[in-house]
Amino acid sequence: MSFKKSYEEINEKIRKGKAVVLTAEEVSAMARELSPAEIVKRVDVVTTATFGAMCSSGAILNFGHTTPPMRMERITLNGVPAHGGLAAVDTYIGATSENPDNIKYGGAHVIQDLVEGKTVELEAWGKGTDCYPRKYIKTKISLETINEATLFNPRNAYQNYNVATNTTSKIKYTYMGTLLPGMKNANYSTAGELSPLLNDPEMRTIGIGTRIFLGGTVGYVVWPGTQFNTSKEKNQFGVPMSNAATIAVIGNLKEMSAEFIRAAYYEKYGVSLFVGIGLPIPILDEDMAHRVSIRNEQIETTILDYGTAGTPVLGKTNYAELQSGEISINGNKVRTAPVASLQKAREIADLLKKSIQDGKFELTAPVAIFPTGTSLKKLFETEGGER
Amino acid sequence: MIEVTRRYVMKFPPDSADKALTYKLIKDYDIKFSILKAEVRPGRTGSLLLELEALPENIQKGIEYLEANAVICEPLGKKIKFEASKCINCGNCTGVCFTGALTMDRERWKLNFEPELCVVCELCVPACPMNLFDINFHEEEPEKIAVGN
Numbered sequence: 001m002s003f004k005k006s007y008e009e010i011n012e013k014i015r016k017g018k019a020v021v022l023t024a025e026e027v028s029a030m031a032r033e034l035s036p037a038e039i040v041k042r043v044d045v046v047t048t049a050t051f052g053a054m055c056s057s058g059a060i061l062n063f064g065h066t067t068p069p070m071r072m073e074r075i076t077l078n079g080v081p082a083h084g085g086l087a088a089v090d091t092y093i094g095a096t097s098e099n100p101d102n103i104k105y106g107g108a109h110v111i112q113d114l115v116e117g118k119t120v121e122l123e124a125w126g127k128g129t130d131c132y133p134r135k136y137i138k139t140k141i142s143l144e145t146i147n148e149a150t151l152f153n154p155r156n157a158y159q160n161y162n163v164a165t166n167t168t169s170k171i172k173y174t175y176m177g178t179l180l181p182g183m184k185n186a187n188y189s190t191a192g193e194l195s196p197l198l199n200d201p202e203m204r205t206i207g208i209g210t211r212i213f214l215g216g217t218v219g220y221v222v223w224p225g226t227q228f229n230t231s232k233e234k235n236q237f238g239v240p241m242s243n244a245a246t247i248a249v250i251g252n253l254k255e256m257s258a259e260f261i262r263a264a265y266y267e268k269y270g271v272s273l274f275v276g277i278g279l280p281i282p283i284l285d286e287d288m289a290h291r292v293s294i295r296n297e298q299i300e301t302t303i304l305d306y307g308t309a310g311t312p313v314l315g316k317t318n319y320a321e322l323q324s325g326e327i328s329i330n331g332n333k334v335r336t337a338p339v340a341s342l343q344k345a346r347e348i349a350d351l352l353k354k355s356i357q358d359g360k361f362e363l364t365a366p367v368a369i370f371p372t373g374t375s376l377k378k379l380f381e382t383e384g385g386e387r
Numbered sequence: 388m389i390e391v392t393r394r395y396v397m398k399f400p401p402d403s404a405d406k407a408l409t410y411k412l413i414k415d416y417d418i419k420f421s422i423l424k425a426e427v428r429p430g431r432t433g434s435l436l437l438e439l440e441a442l443p444e445n446i447q448k449g450i451e452y453l454e455a456n457a458v459i460c461e462p463l464g465k466k467i468k469f470e471a472s473k474c475i476n477c478g479n480c481t482g483v484c485f486t487g488a489l490t491m492d493r494e495r496w497k498l499n500f501e502p503e504l505c506v507v508c509e510l511c512v513p514a515c516p517m518n519l520f521d522i523n524f525h526e527e528e529p530e531k532i533a534v535g536n
């Protein structure tokens with residue numbers, strides 16, 4: 001009978017300080033020598049991580065009530081529009097929201113400023129009601145002065161992502177970085193064999209309630225991320241060859257660190273937020289040992305032309321080639337550059353490994369597993385064309 | 388003594404006879420040079436990125452000579468400001484840097500920056516999502532407002 005471990009058995013080892021924890025890169029190296037049947041007996045947990053720009057991020061803030069009270073209907077933080085329409089003093093500040101007077105400063109910067117302990121100017125307007133008579137406020141807030149500050153990111157940690165290049169004669173400024181004309185560079189964003197959702201491609205151990213490292217503290221997976229897609233074509237090693245599954249994550253912003261939550265501005269694109277995520281994977285059985293053993297050369301991804309409308313497919317490559325610094329696209333040698341930090345991802349995977357080894361971080365079985373057979377809908381226009 | 392190569396950004400005053408000056412560099416100080424970048428606007432200061440190749444003491448003397456003739460000479464490294472402590476090693480800047488000044492260390496995945504290889508194309512300035520580069524090849528003098536004095 002094949003060897004199996006339960007979450008409880010793994011957690012018992014963690015509590016005793018006896019759990020064997022490796023990073024996903026370490027286990028992939030180990031798998032060159034050992035079979036999954038041997039790995040499941042030796043390794044209890046594998047840590048994965050990513051540190052990249054994740055546009056679908058933001059924070060839920062509760063400012064506390066003023067006297068007399070106010071129902072904030074229009075809200076700005078350092079001039080960046082935050083969402084009204086969430087009761088009286090709750091808001092959601094989206095990472096990509098921009099200050100109209102300074103588009104290089106956005107919601108991501110507000111979040112980083114708050115995390116760094118800085119004060120932020122809150123300005124809000126309301127129409128005034130019998131129970132909320134106040135109509136306007138301008139004041140300063142910080143993480144210390146407000147009630148809750150919760151990072152809640154609807155779509156993070158994409159399972160694989162495409163490579164971006166540009167075949168046109170014009171430079172293109174994109175969220176995948178600056179793409180030079182004439183296919184002079186190709187940018188990629190996934191951490192390869194260290195990337196969380198590529199180490200458990202069927203999401204057997206990642207689901208609602210999974211405890212993770214988020215932005216420097218403990219966070220949780222709360223839902224499948226938006227655009228969760230399980231129908232993307234998989235290769236012979238069982239991983240999707242383009243962007244597929246995602247996760248929605250949550251954590252206490254007050255405990256986070258600007259080491260792992262960092263605002264970014266992309267020229268002629270806009271603001272985004274670099275988010276550090278670490279995800280532990282329990283090696284429950286031989287199948288999980290096999291999954292985490294995946295190596296860069298086995299993880300393929302799709303090369304897209306970001307210069308041309310409809311981003312046509314130009315070919316395929318894998319992460320061993322991408323990380324070598326040069327790939328071949330239709331016979332042309334093209335230099336590659338990452339746009340997410342593998343150095344930071346490794347730092348996170350190591351930190352998470354250490355907390356598990358030290359008995360400070362236990363694993364959680366998903367409260368519910370994610371759906372399968374999902375695919376994406378397009379948005380169709382019902383009312384005439386572009387204006 | 389061995390010859391060395393050094394890159395300098397030089398700002399020539401509007402009225403300078405830069406041809407005569409550079410001729411002297413070759414003739415008197417035995418400095419070989421190549422112009423890597425030039426921005427010359429008639430009647431205004433002109434900026435050149437020069438790579439000088441000569442014995443260190445001759446480079447020194449040549450620079451002193453130019454400075455005596457009102458040419459502002461700055462070693463290239465000084466023209467490039469880079470806030471290394473805020474770098475997240477994302478790699479975005481390495482995608483646009485063609486000279487090899489910005490590269491990734493593919494073992495540790497940290498950014499390597501060798502300013503001496505820079506040609507001041509300035510592409511890394513907008514490419515860095517953390518906005519860590521400040522490279523200003525042709526700094527415009529703040530327009531002097533001709534009021535009062």
Ligand code: SF4
Pocket residue numbers: 483484485486487488489504505506507508509510511512522
């Ligand atoms: S200015 Fe150009 S050559 Fe110099 S470091 Fe930046 S990208 Fe490289």
Ligand code: SF4
Pocket residue numbers: 473474475476477478479480481498514515516517518519
């Ligand atoms: S783009 Fe900026 S943050 Fe990223 S590696 Fe280059 S200098 Fe560092």
